Amino acid sequence: MAGSSGEGRGPSCNPPCALENFEDCLSEAKRRGTQVCVFLDYDGTLSPIVNDPDKAEMSEEMRRAVNRVSEKFRTSIISGRALEKVKNFVKLDHLYYAGSHGLDIEGPAPPPKERDEGEDEPSVSHRPPGLDIELVREVRHILEQKTKGIQGVTIEDNKFCCSVHFRNSSPDSIGDIEAIVRDVVEAKGLQMKKGRKVFEVRPQITWNKGHALSYLLNTVFKLADEESFPIYLGDDKTDEDAFAKIKEMGTGCGILVSTVVKPTVASYSVREPRDVLAFLEKLAVWDC
Numbered sequence: 241m242a243g244s245s246g247e248g249r250g251p252s253c254n255p256p257c258a259l260e261n262f263e264d265c266l267s268e269a270k271r272r273g274t275q276v277c278v279f280l281d282y283d284g285t286l287s288p289i290v291n292d293p294d295k296a297e298m299s300e301e302m303r304r305a306v307n308r309v310s311e312k313f314r315t316s317i318i319s320g321r322a323l324e325k326v327k328n329f330v331k332l333d334h335l336y337y338a339g340s341h342g343l344d345i346e347g348p349a350p351p352p353k354e355r356d357e358g359e360d361e362p363s364v365s366h367r368p369p370g371l372d373i374e375l376v377r378e379v380r381h382i383l384e385q386k387t388k389g390i391q392g393v394t395i396e397d398n399k400f401c402c403s404v405h406f407r408n409s410s411p412d413s414i415g416d417i418e419a420i421v422r423d424v425v426e427a428k429g430l431q432m433k434k435g436r437k438v439f440e441v442r443p444q445i446t447w448n449k450g451h452a453l454s455y456l457l458n459t460v461f462k463l464a465d466e467e468s469f470p471i472y473l474g475d476d477k478t479d480e481d482a483f484a485k486i487k488e489m490g491t492g493c494g495i496l497v498s499t500v501v502k503p504t505v506a507s508y509s510v511r512e513p514r515d516v517l518a519f520l521e522k523l524a525v526w527d528c
């Protein structure tokens with residue numbers, strides 16, 4: 241089990257360990273014969289969190305495990321990173337990818353037997369309407385200007401959103417960074433969410449990792465909720481939207497990756513990426 245006691249009135253422990261309860265975690269999929277689909281966050285889930293986000297490489301061992309899982313189940317990567325950047329990290333072309341927190345979805349064409357009759361379907365590509373890449377670019381430039389005097393701040397271009405990383409900043413300056421981001425985001429009509437040593441700046445549209453999960457299941461894989469069993473592993477606040485979607489569906493398994501106790505709607509947990517690796521290795525040989 242992960243972590244020690246929580247603070248204040250928060251939870252005292254994370255949900256049960258997905259490794260120790262592996263069969264329980266998947267028992268419903270086995271009992272109902274529903275299709276397991278695997279969704280994986282990238283940073284802090286497949287790769288360790290590192291000081292330089294550009295160096296968040298995943299191990300060959302992890303890549304092999306993801307690949308083996310993808311030979312058995314439809315597998316998607318859902319990340320806050322720009323689509324191209326996360327694809328370059330994972331380097332598995334046959335997977336489905338949702339970059340920019342699910343705003344930018346891409347993947348191979350479904351097999352012919354799953355296409356609508358007579359249709360020669362191209363590969364999958366989807367972006368929700370209302371995305372304003374110019375506005376996000378403008379906000380990124382303003383944030384770069386306003387934070388350039390604060391040591392350790394880096395602003396990452398995630399195409400349809402951006403991340404203000406403060407992992408390398410002094411704890412004393414975090415309040416100032418947050419105030420700057422909040423002011424700019426409010427003035428420009430965007431939204432922000434605090435993640436692990438990062439402020440995520442996103443468009444003010446109703447589309448998150450949960451919507452990306454539903455889109456992939458229902459529209460791309462053509463599975464009704466009751467036919468599918470999504471497994472989602474993620475470590476941060478934006479992953480909670482996907483956990484919440486799974487909870488709302490009433491089927492599937494959300495797995496929080498965390499060494500510390502934190503509020504979550506996930507049903508299971510593991511502690512860190514090496515546990516994710518162990519989980520994926522078990523899943524690859526699971527007798528479904």
Ligand SMILES: [Mg+2]
Binds near residue numbers: 281284285475476
């Ligand atoms: Mg993450």
